[in-house]
Amino acid sequence: MFDDANYDDGFDELALAKRVRLSLWKKLFAYTRPYRREVILLAGFAVLTALVDVSFPLITRGVIDAVDAHGLEANLWPYAFAYFAATTLLSASVGGFIWAGGKIRTHVSYDIRRDGFENLQRLSFSFYDFRPVGWLMARMTSDCERLSNILAWGILDFVWGVTMMVGIAVAMLVMNVKLALLVLTIIPILLWVSAKFQKRILGSAREVRRTNSRITASYNESIMGVLTSKAFVRESANLDEFRGLTNGMYDASVRNLTLAAIYVPIVLTLASLATGLALAVGGFDLLVGVISVGTLIAFMAYTRHFFDPVEQLGRWFAELQMAQASAERIMSLVEAVPDIRDSAAVQEALARNRDLPPRQHYAEDGGAARIGSIEVKAMSFAYGNGTPVLHDINFAVTAGETIALVGPTGGGKSTLVNVICRFYEPTSGSVLIDGVDYRSRGLHWLQSNLGMVLQQAHVFSGTIRDNIRYGKLAASDEEIVQAATTAGAHGFILEMEKGYDTEVGEAGSKLSAGQKQLVSFARAILANPQILVMDEATSSVDTETESRIQQGLEAVLANRISFVIAHRLSTIRNASRILVVEGGRITEAGTHAQLMALRGHYFELYRQQSLNQTTRELSALNPRLA
Known part of the structure; x- marks a missing residue:
């Protein structure tokens, strides 16, 4: 079984998480360049969303101060219209950043996967000798998904978080410098706590995902190998192995929940401390007439909301650190150079x-x-x-x-x-x-x-016709039938319900080993190679079929x-x-x-x-x- 946990791919995630290589992220963010318009829109919508969020406590402040000053004669319609306009603007900007961010994520994910797949097609056999298929699949799926999310939504989180923090800080400083500085002293502590805990929480969450992947692989192997398991009476041993994996999943999940259970109360305590200080000092200022009721209430709202972007930025930075290994692996795949390639003279x-x-x-x-x-x-x-x-x-x-x-x-x-x-x-x-x-x-x-027919013949998903045509994409139906006849495959193909248009299933699961070999033979013959292996x-074919193949090959092998x-x-x-x-x-x-x-x-x-x-x-x- 391929075990991603024990496979040494050369990337130490804990070591890589201790630093952020700007040169590496510069290469990855280059994938967003073709979508500058969407990136600008995303950043613009993030700024707009943050500024609208900042405006709501100011509107509330105006309403309270107006009522406090004028009572029933207060004109609240301007504030109602302002609130309606802000809400409408917020709804539009949220819809805008969902559209822009989703488009960036989708395009970037496609581009990274495309570049990775294109390079995988070029790489030499030696590249695959020391890298399990499971490792390559994980790079092209989970790592790619992780990075595309960071590249798209990371822009949103960062721009929104910074704008929100700056906007709230400016609003508080304008309203009351003393109260603002009192609240802002908590920020460095909260940033440090958030960064430390988020890294550990994300690390334990990764362990949960990795264990879950191993459980999924165990499920898959047990189902695919059920005949072998029963033949060797391995059910109890398989169950013990599965229990070990699920116990590991339980332990990792408990660690993750424990960290979250410790982190959230600490953040709430720090936020409450800042709010309490602001309330105590602001309440005294209210009594002596330094600030208004509306200002104090707006301050309380800003104090509560101020820690949301701080926590968000801490989580974003932790994700950036923990994604370092994914970034290294993806770029090592995209930038890998084939060992076997044309010389400079041949390229010229x-x-x-x-x-x-x-x-x-x-x-x-x-x-x-x-x-x-x-x-x-x-x-x-x-x-x-x-x-x-x-x-x-x-x-x-x-x-x-x-x-x-x-x-x-x-x-x-x-x-x-x-x-x-x-x-x-x-x-x-x-x-x-x-x-x-x-x-x-x-x-x-x-x-x-080259034309190759291997013992373990690989058949792709699709029809029999598609698989034979793989040897020569421009081949006519007559050429396909001729190749199948020479290979001894025409007979069994006609016996199938849809003939050449029969779906073979994933990896040819609906064909026997012998039938897959015959399809592979027909594919090689259709390619008309100068070298046949x-x-x-x-x-996997019977003696009679083998004899027919040998007779058909006599003409095929001439001059090859x-x-x-x-x-x-x-x-x-x-x-x-x-x-x-x-x-x-x-x-x-x-x-x-x-x-x-x-x-x-x-x-x-x-x-x-x-x-x-x-x-x-x-x-x-x-x-x-x-």
């Missing part, structure tokens, strides 16, 4: 040829469009800075030839093919295409000429370079050459007949598989032999 060639009309025999990088041969010379490879997993690999293949790779699991077969396809690059040595190091050719050109491509990774050795007898890969080295090489005559590892593997197949066939004919 691509730029020169970009505006030229297409040339029949030349690729976009100016090199030959056709692939005539691939040669691997003294090639070794290691993941990252680790121990080499491929050692001094040497072989060559020309168009029309099929290279089969066999050997024990973990021997390096798939890694070798991945290096040839330039999903990784050699640590030493080289891979030559028609005598030219493939690092001197365009990466897009090479990989657009088949990694255990027929492992193909690599076949197989454990079922009967499928590769006709390969041009068979390479036995063990421990990252080629230990045997030759045709089927040559390797059988050699009586080495391949001979033993083939003999054992043939014996097992014969035993199964005899057992099927006579169950007593089983």
Whole structure:
């Protein structure tokens, strides 16, 4: 199970929360630049809302002082109209900032996700080797949502809070300097308390969210793996694990509630202290005639409201600090540079040829469009800075030839093919295409000429037609049917209720493993690649279907370079050459007949598989032999 709590992504949230990197937030706030109009409107509505809020106690003051001075003869209509106008203005400004803030949040969230997704498409395989899918999903969902909220509503909170504080402070100072200074002395204490507690409350709230995510993952795994759980009688163990997670959720929730239960009374006490001081001193001033009744009541209202923006700004700053890790992770994703990319010389060639009309025999990088041969010379490879997993690999293949790779699991077969396809690059040595190091050719050109059929075939949500067309987006329906027929998929597709328009479900959940492999085969055939890679491509289909696929492939493989990774050795007898890969080295090489005559590892593997197949066939004919 992927555990985000235990995965070290290189970002210490507590350490990052101790500082605010302005350069980082400058990059993030750049996402709001295309929406300057909305940002200006949002700030304007925030200022307007704060100023209207400040005006209400002044209106109340005017009413009370007018009644106190003139009694029943007081003219209150101007104050009534002022109150109605202020309320109308407040309603309009609230609606305005909801619209502007929501628009900014939606656009910024989309832009960050778009940039992250675009970069994920460009990044090399090595990026995914050390980052779990769950980590990447969390970055593109929860982190992105968190930052877009801060970038949009954070502007509102900050502008409204500052304007409200300044407006109330100015109003109080204008009415009575002594009372104003008395109330304002509480602010630094409240700001400090608010910042300290909000950071801890947000930290515990994050722990609640993280534990909740782990509970959700546990639910998901339990449902998806219910058959395995029942087969191994793991229900009690699963329940114990789930209880452990829910207990953690309970503890985290209690911590969060405890902090909130301590924080709120402290804030209320400080606010009450300020109000009490203002009431005591203001009451004495009222008795001696220094201030009016309306002024004292307005002061009491301002004192109560003054601490709302202070608390809001404390919460905003704490959220900004706690979001530092999310910001670091998002930008590390958006700004990550692929390990495998075009060299400067290739980029210059691509730029020169970009505006030229297409040339029949030349690729976009100016090199030959056709692939005539691939040669691997003294090639070794290691993941990252680790121990080499491929050692001094040497072989060559020309168009029309099929290279089969066999050997024990973990021997390096798939890694070798991945290096040839330039999903990784050699640590030493080289891979030559028609005598030219493939690092001197365009990466897009090479990989657009690849077709891959994998053991775990991936099928996207949508119809069967959509999935086959993925290999060639401009393909006609006739081409799709032809590719499916060649791959042996046409028959089962027609048996489905809606044929090629059948929805396959999420990740092809409505198709069997064998059907997904056939759809994947059809997709690769439709792409018409110059290099075809088949990694255990027929492992999930029956022998009869496999035979039909082999017959269909004979025409497909003509004039192409193909690599076949197989454990079922009967499928590769006709390969041009068979390479036995063990421990990252080629230990045997030759045709089927040559390797059988050699009586080495391949001979033993083939003999054992043939014996097992014969035993199964005899057992099927006579169950007593089983």
